[in-house]
Amino acid sequence: MKRKIVQISREKCIGCEKCVHACHEMAIEMIGGKAMLIKDDYCDGLGDCLPACPADAIQIIEREAAEYDHNAVMQRIEAAKEKTEHTPVPSHLYNWPVQLQLAPVQSVIYAHKKLLIAADCSAFTYGDFHQKFIKDHTVLIGCPKLDPVRYAEKLQAIFTLNPIESIDVVIMEVPCCSGLKNAVITALNNSHKSIPMNIHIISTKGELLS
Helix, strand or coil: CEEEEEEECCCCCCCCCHHHHHCCCCCEEEECCEEEECCHHHCCCCCCCHHHCCCCCEEEEEEECCCCCHHHHHHHHHHHHHHHHCCCCCCCCCCCCCECCCCCCCCCCCCCCEEEEEECCHHHHCCCHHHHHHCCEEEEEECCCCCCCCHHHHHHHHHHHCCCCEEEEEEECCHHHHHHHHHHHHHHHHHCCCCCEEEEEECCCCCECC
16 A cells, blocks of 8 residues: 655664654664664654654655554564563672672772762662662672671771772661761761762662652
Protein backbone atom coordinates (compact mmCIF):
# COMPACT_ATOMS: atom_id res chain seq x y z
CA MET A 1 0.00 0.00 0.00
CA LYS A 2 1.05 3.58 -0.58
CA ARG A 3 1.17 5.68 2.58
CA LYS A 4 3.08 8.35 4.50
CA ILE A 5 6.27 7.16 6.19
CA VAL A 6 9.51 8.50 7.65
CA GLN A 7 12.59 8.84 5.48
CA ILE A 8 16.00 9.47 7.09
CA SER A 9 18.95 10.85 5.16
CA ARG A 10 22.14 9.06 6.16
CA GLU A 11 24.15 11.88 4.61
CA LYS A 12 22.54 14.52 6.82
CA CYS A 13 22.28 12.41 9.98
CA ILE A 14 24.80 13.51 12.63
CA GLY A 15 24.25 10.53 14.93
CA CYS A 16 22.78 12.47 17.87
CA GLU A 17 20.15 9.77 18.59
CA LYS A 18 17.47 12.35 19.40
CA CYS A 19 15.06 10.85 16.89
CA VAL A 20 15.55 7.41 18.47
CA HIS A 21 14.27 8.71 21.80
CA ALA A 22 11.50 10.77 20.18
CA CYS A 23 9.99 7.83 18.30
CA HIS A 24 7.26 6.35 20.52
CA GLU A 25 7.03 3.25 18.33
CA MET A 26 10.79 2.44 18.65
CA ALA A 27 10.92 2.29 14.85
CA ILE A 28 14.33 4.00 14.65
CA GLU A 29 17.67 2.57 15.74
CA MET A 30 21.29 3.64 15.44
CA ILE A 31 23.11 1.49 12.89
CA GLY A 32 26.70 2.27 12.01
CA GLY A 33 26.44 5.55 13.89
CA LYS A 34 23.45 6.71 11.82
CA ALA A 35 19.71 6.70 12.50
CA MET A 36 17.72 4.21 10.45
CA LEU A 37 14.07 3.19 10.14
CA ILE A 38 14.38 -0.51 10.89
CA LYS A 39 10.99 -1.72 9.67
CA ASP A 40 8.22 -0.02 7.72
CA ASP A 41 5.36 -1.50 9.73
CA TYR A 42 6.79 -0.01 12.95
CA CYS A 43 6.40 3.56 11.62
CA ASP A 44 2.99 5.22 11.92
CA GLY A 45 4.04 8.08 9.64
CA LEU A 46 2.99 10.80 12.10
CA GLY A 47 6.50 12.20 12.35
CA ASP A 48 7.06 12.71 16.08
CA CYS A 49 10.76 12.34 15.30
CA LEU A 50 10.90 15.31 12.91
CA PRO A 51 11.09 18.19 15.43
CA ALA A 52 13.71 16.29 17.44
CA CYS A 53 16.22 16.21 14.57
CA PRO A 54 18.65 19.17 14.67
CA ALA A 55 20.11 18.32 11.26
CA ASP A 56 16.91 18.32 9.18
CA ALA A 57 17.73 14.74 8.21
CA ILE A 58 14.16 13.42 8.51
CA GLN A 59 11.14 14.00 6.33
CA ILE A 60 7.75 12.42 5.75
CA ILE A 61 7.32 11.02 2.27
CA GLU A 62 4.64 8.97 0.56
CA ARG A 63 5.72 5.62 -0.88
CA GLU A 64 4.85 1.94 -1.06
CA ALA A 65 5.22 0.54 2.45
CA ALA A 66 3.84 -2.19 4.68
CA GLU A 67 0.82 -1.15 6.74
CA TYR A 68 1.51 0.16 10.23
CA ASP A 69 1.22 -2.77 12.68
CA HIS A 70 0.18 -1.50 16.12
CA ASN A 71 0.26 -4.98 17.69
CA ALA A 72 3.80 -5.61 16.48
CA VAL A 73 4.89 -2.27 17.91
CA MET A 74 3.33 -3.06 21.30
CA GLN A 75 5.08 -6.43 21.38
CA ARG A 76 8.39 -4.73 20.54
CA ILE A 77 7.94 -2.14 23.31
CA GLU A 78 7.04 -4.80 25.88
CA ALA A 79 10.05 -6.90 24.87
CA ALA A 80 12.31 -3.86 25.28
CA LYS A 81 10.87 -3.16 28.75
CA GLU A 82 11.43 -6.75 29.82
CA LYS A 83 15.01 -6.65 28.59
CA THR A 84 15.64 -3.40 30.48
CA GLU A 85 14.19 -4.83 33.68
CA HIS A 86 16.58 -7.79 33.49
CA THR A 87 19.64 -5.73 32.58
CA PRO A 88 22.10 -5.69 35.51
CA VAL A 89 22.68 -2.26 37.05
CA PRO A 90 26.36 -1.32 36.58
CA SER A 91 28.56 -0.79 39.61
CA HIS A 92 30.24 2.59 40.06
CA LEU A 93 32.79 1.29 42.55
CA TYR A 94 36.39 1.61 41.35
CA ASN A 95 38.56 1.31 44.47
CA TRP A 96 39.32 -1.66 46.70
CA PRO A 97 39.34 -2.38 49.60
CA VAL A 98 36.44 -0.25 50.78
CA GLN A 99 36.53 -1.17 54.47
CA LEU A 100 37.99 1.80 56.35
CA GLN A 101 40.02 -0.43 58.64
CA LEU A 102 41.69 -2.08 55.61
CA ALA A 103 42.10 0.97 53.36
CA PRO A 104 45.57 2.46 52.82
CA VAL A 105 46.43 5.71 54.54
CA GLN A 106 48.18 7.23 51.53
CA SER A 107 47.30 6.24 47.96
CA VAL A 108 46.57 7.51 44.48
CA ILE A 109 42.95 6.43 45.02
CA TYR A 110 42.49 9.60 47.08
CA ALA A 111 44.46 12.03 44.95
CA HIS A 112 42.20 14.85 43.74
CA LYS A 113 39.16 12.62 44.23
CA LYS A 114 35.80 13.01 45.91
CA LEU A 115 35.79 10.84 49.03
CA LEU A 116 32.68 9.00 50.24
CA ILE A 117 32.71 7.83 53.85
CA ALA A 118 29.63 5.74 54.50
CA ALA A 119 28.12 3.70 57.29
CA ASP A 120 27.97 -0.01 56.46
CA CYS A 121 24.16 -0.15 56.62
CA SER A 122 23.52 2.82 54.34
CA ALA A 123 24.26 1.05 51.06
CA PHE A 124 21.77 -1.69 51.92
CA THR A 125 19.09 0.80 52.91
CA TYR A 126 19.18 3.41 50.14
CA GLY A 127 18.12 1.87 46.82
CA ASP A 128 19.97 4.23 44.47
CA PHE A 129 23.18 4.27 46.49
CA HIS A 130 25.57 3.60 43.59
CA GLN A 131 24.20 6.32 41.34
CA LYS A 132 23.59 8.88 44.08
CA PHE A 133 26.69 8.44 46.24
CA ILE A 134 29.31 6.00 44.91
CA LYS A 135 29.53 7.36 41.36
CA ASP A 136 32.75 9.39 40.86
CA HIS A 137 33.83 8.81 44.48
CA THR A 138 36.54 6.88 46.26
CA VAL A 139 34.62 4.81 48.81
CA LEU A 140 35.35 4.01 52.45
CA ILE A 141 32.79 2.22 54.62
CA GLY A 142 32.72 1.29 58.27
CA CYS A 143 30.87 0.98 61.55
CA PRO A 144 32.52 2.56 64.61
CA LYS A 145 30.39 0.38 66.88
CA LEU A 146 31.76 -2.86 65.42
CA ASP A 147 35.19 -2.14 63.93
CA PRO A 148 38.24 -2.13 66.25
CA VAL A 149 39.70 1.00 64.66
CA ARG A 150 40.17 4.55 65.86
CA TYR A 151 38.45 6.14 62.89
CA ALA A 152 39.34 9.73 63.75
CA GLU A 153 43.06 8.95 63.83
CA LYS A 154 43.08 7.05 60.55
CA LEU A 155 40.88 9.56 58.76
CA GLN A 156 43.05 12.41 59.99
CA ALA A 157 46.07 10.72 58.42
CA ILE A 158 44.16 10.19 55.15
CA PHE A 159 43.03 13.82 55.06
CA THR A 160 46.51 15.10 55.92
CA LEU A 161 48.52 12.99 53.49
CA ASN A 162 46.29 13.15 50.41
CA PRO A 163 44.95 16.00 48.21
CA ILE A 164 41.24 15.19 48.60
CA GLU A 165 38.74 17.23 46.58
CA SER A 166 35.67 16.84 48.80
CA ILE A 167 34.09 14.61 51.44
CA ASP A 168 30.59 13.14 51.50
CA VAL A 169 29.51 11.37 54.68
CA VAL A 170 26.49 9.05 54.52
CA ILE A 171 25.06 7.79 57.78
CA MET A 172 21.83 6.29 59.07
CA GLU A 173 19.46 8.13 61.39
CA VAL A 174 20.22 5.61 64.17
CA PRO A 175 22.29 6.78 67.21
CA CYS A 176 25.30 4.54 66.59
CA CYS A 177 26.01 6.30 63.28
CA SER A 178 26.79 9.55 65.05
CA GLY A 179 30.17 8.04 65.92
CA LEU A 180 31.15 7.96 62.26
CA LYS A 181 30.04 11.53 61.67
CA ASN A 182 31.90 12.76 64.75
CA ALA A 183 35.04 10.89 63.73
CA VAL A 184 35.05 12.57 60.31
CA ILE A 185 34.50 16.02 61.81
CA THR A 186 37.23 15.49 64.41
CA ALA A 187 39.65 14.17 61.81
CA LEU A 188 39.01 17.07 59.47
CA ASN A 189 39.51 19.62 62.23
CA ASN A 190 42.74 17.99 63.40
CA SER A 191 44.09 17.75 59.85
CA HIS A 192 43.87 21.55 59.49
CA LYS A 193 42.64 21.02 55.94
CA SER A 194 39.83 23.02 54.32
CA ILE A 195 38.05 20.20 52.50
CA PRO A 196 34.38 20.78 51.57
CA MET A 197 32.17 18.30 53.42
CA ASN A 198 28.52 17.27 53.15
CA ILE A 199 26.67 14.98 55.56
CA HIS A 200 23.74 12.90 54.28
CA ILE A 201 21.32 11.08 56.59
CA ILE A 202 19.22 8.10 55.52
CA SER A 203 16.17 6.85 57.41
CA THR A 204 15.67 3.20 58.34
CA LYS A 205 13.00 3.11 55.62
CA GLY A 206 15.51 4.11 52.95
CA GLU A 207 14.52 7.76 52.64
CA LEU A 208 17.13 10.47 52.15
CA LEU A 209 16.46 12.89 55.02
CA SER A 210 19.18 15.43 54.36
